[in-house]
Amino acid sequence: MDLRRLETLLAVAEEGNFGRAANRLFLSKAAVTEHVKQLERDFGVRLLDRAPVRLTPAGLRLAGHARSLLAAAENARADVADAASRERAGLRVGVMGHGSAELTPATLRAFRTAHPEFDLRLVPLDFTEHVSALLEHRVDIAFVRPAPDDERVEVDVLTTERRIVVVPARWDLADAPQVHLADVLDLPFIRLPERTPRPFTDYLYFTAARGGEAPRRAADDAVNPHEVLTAAAAGRGAGSALESFQRFYPWPGTRCVPVVDAPWEHSVLVSRAGDREPAVRAFRDVATGIARELGPGLRLTPT
Known part of the structure; x- marks a missing residue:
């Protein structure tokens, strides 16, 4: 016709x-x-x-x-x-939460300066999109945490940071200068949707430290930092994060407390395995270069 x-x-x-x-x-x-x-x-x-x-x-x-x-x-x-x-000139960059702390905006600025030929677009990611947005080709590269163990993606480690718990300011735990894993494993953690990838739920709930057992679950669900902080400020439950989280999300009614004996975790840049697109390769080079340059001076401990 x-x-x-x-x-x-x-x-x-x-x-x-x-x-x-x-x-x-x-x-x-x-x-x-x-x-x-x-x-x-x-x-x-x-x-x-x-x-x-x-x-x-x-x-x-x-x-x-x-x-x-x-x-x-x-x-x-x-x-x-x-x-x-x-295909000609686009790069969609996924960013989960605050990404890789100060390295994220530094990388974006440097890439735009060095490669104006690429149209850079930011795509916010929630907790359920740990690697799915990348594998479903909704983004081309992404700042996420923790590092995924998945042969379908390539991982560039950008930061390695101490863990914290995010708790309501009125909880007794909020006044502690630091806590141990034994102090936080029984907290009611804000729930994640069932579709959230296992690596992220294990990270959030300190699953390895509790021998694989599920945590106590709070009543509220969350898929992004804003929802975690809103629930915590209302006294509804606890969350966890990397230490840089508190610099990017100062939130009334909450406290971020270091967990001194929790294993440190990475924030990473992930791309599809074998992806040789020029924009992706260029972005990885810029990000890893800045990570090497700023790593020792990056504010991974709050002042």
Whole structure:
């Protein structure tokens, strides 16, 4: 089916005149007439009454389908053009929470300066998108935590930080200068949705320290730092994070307390295994270079 003929049919119906439709479409009147006749031959039915010019019942049915087909064709053109544009010069960078502390904005600034030819776009990620956004091609590279153990991705470690717990300010634990794992394992932790990847839930709940057992669960769910802090401020439960978290999320009604004997964890940059796209490789080079340069001076301990 020729979409141009469908467009012609709609133009004639909307204008109510073959000549005006021809002017609108930049066609000759004879071409417009031939388009309509060819459609009528294709469908074996009269689609337009000529005097006055109006759609027949069959023509009305076809006009509805024609509008849908033309809209779908336009959406397809736009989608393909968008994909082609991304392939040429796009880089979608996923950022979970505050990413890799000060390294995240430093990397973004340096990459934009060094590679203005790439269109850089940031995509916020929640806890359920630990690697799924990357594997589903919704982002091209991402700042996440902790480091995934997944052969489908490549991992660049950017920071290694002490762990903290985030608790309501009115809890007794909030006044402690530091705590041990034994002090936090029985806390009611804010829940994560069932679809959250296991590596992230194990990280949040200190699962290894409790021998694989599930923690006490608070009543509220959370998929991002804002929701964790809102629930904690309301006294609804505890969360955990890397130590840089408290520099990026000062939140009334909450306290961040270091867990001195918890294993330190990484924040990382992840990309798809074997991805050799120039933008991805360039971004990894910039990020790892800045990590080496700023690592020793990065504020991983709050002042």
